[in-house]
Amino acid sequence: MINKIIGYLNRPYPYYYGRWHKILLILATVALLSFLFSYFFEPFEVNRTEHKLDYFWICLLHALLPVGIAFVYFLVLDKTQGDTIKWTLGKEALHLSILLVLIGIGSFLIRDVIYDKPDNWSVRYFREEIKNTFLVGMLLLAVLLPLNLERLFKKYQTGARQLNVNxxxxxxxxxxxxxxxxxxxxxxxxxxxxxxxxxxxxxxxxxxxxxxxxxxxxxxxxxxxxxxxxxxxxxxxxxxxxxxxxxxxxxxxxxxxxxxxxxxxxxxxxxxxxxxxxxxxxxxxxxxxx
The missing domain is CATH 2.40.50.1020 (LytTr DNA-binding domain)
Structure with a gap:
């Protein structure tokens, strides 16, 4: 079972982080959707008496923070990455997991800007911000990464077979x-x-x-x-x-x-x-x- 998991994680996966126009477009789209969803649907419990800022600006800050962190992380990753041919599903999952942790830390660091609470810097909130960000993000990645892998694999396998025949x-x-x-x-x-x-x-x-x-x-x-x-x-x-x-x-x-x-x-x-x-x-x- 473990060998099958390792083999699956070692499957080749596309390296997306060298195409900055697409990365910026994706990040901007994610930020916009995140802002609209948070502002209009209020998915989390909102106690406005604790807010230092208007809820509009809080939603905007929470939407833009991950984009800024992701942009810097992907920039460093692309500058330090060697042979992209060796990029795998496991490497993709690892780096996105690290990114989720960094976003969680960033969300913790801006708590004092947003909330008027004496325990903003507590260990409890530090763990909570990282845990919530990581769990929600990994839930999406656990679904999207395998689906994208299988979609692309079938697409290019089919194209390759047709080339060999035609x-x-x-x-x-x-x-x-x-x-x-x-x-x-x-x-x-x-x-x-x-x-x-x-x-x-x-x-x-x-x-x-x-x-x-x-x-x-x-x-x-x-x-x-x-x-x-x-x-x-x-x-x-x-x-x-x-x-x-x-x-x-x-x-x-x-x-x-x-x-x-x-x-x-x-x-x-x-x-x-x-x-x-x-x-x-x-x-x-x-x-x-x-």
Missing amino acids: RLRRATNERVVTIETSVPSENFRLNISDFLFAKVYGNYVEIYWKEGNEVMKKLVRLSLKDLREQLTTFGSIFQSHRSFLIQTDNVKAVSGNAQGYLLSFEDCTLKVPVSRSKIAEFNTVFTSNK
């Missing part, structure tokens, strides 16, 4: 190009028909290609952007992810998970991701004729 197989003409690196003496020649994919590796790029039945790789001082620009004349070259550039003609099979697609190449154990924002474009390139 793909028009193509033969890539051999064409050798010289790849220019930041160090001229390290320039090298690459046969496009053998090229599989390139992967960002720190300040370098790791290039993978086939030689017979073997997969070769080479680490070069070059950015992925520079490599893409040097191969831009080839319609089968596609940037599937911010860290990967692929040769679509050499993709053997496509599978899917909640993060998007995973691409397999012949004789290669490493699978290459296609990010969700690239799916539609990849579908067109992958199924088109030369």
Whole structure:
């Protein structure tokens, strides 16, 4: 049972925190809904004699506080996060749980601004604010995260199956190009028909290609952007992810998970991701004729 839970938490999950326009839109929507719900429905017991502020401003403060805390937390998370491909359901749940605790602490710290009570700084209220915020938030997360995981998994698995069935197989003409690196003496020649994919590796790029039945790789001082620009004349070259550039003609099979697609190449154990924002474009390139 424990192994099944661990396995479930280790399933790939989308990393949302690099798209700030969407994050800000979501946070603003949550704040607005939270304010309207609290102000018009008064879901919690309200003793206005204890209030230092008008109830309108209290509702607004409670709606904006989580947004501010979440914005700072997501900003720090995005700046410190490494490989987002390894983001899982467990990591998502962990960070959102930490965020709920921080929001609970923030709600406790503003009690003295809102309520005229001598025991605002008591341990009882400290525990109460954290417990209430955490329990309500986790109840929602326990429902929404698995539902979103299964929705995306089914969506991309279905799309991957259709691609494998409908793909028009193509033969890539051999064409050798010289790849220019930041160090001229390290320039090298690459046969496009053998090229599989390139992967960002720190300040370098790791290039993978086939030689017979073997997969070769080479680490070069070059950015992925520079490599893409040097191969831009080839319609089968596609940037599937911010860290990967692929040769679509050499993709053997496509599978899917909640993060998007995973691409397999012949004789290669490493699978290459296609990010969700690239799916539609990849579908067109992958199924088109030369």
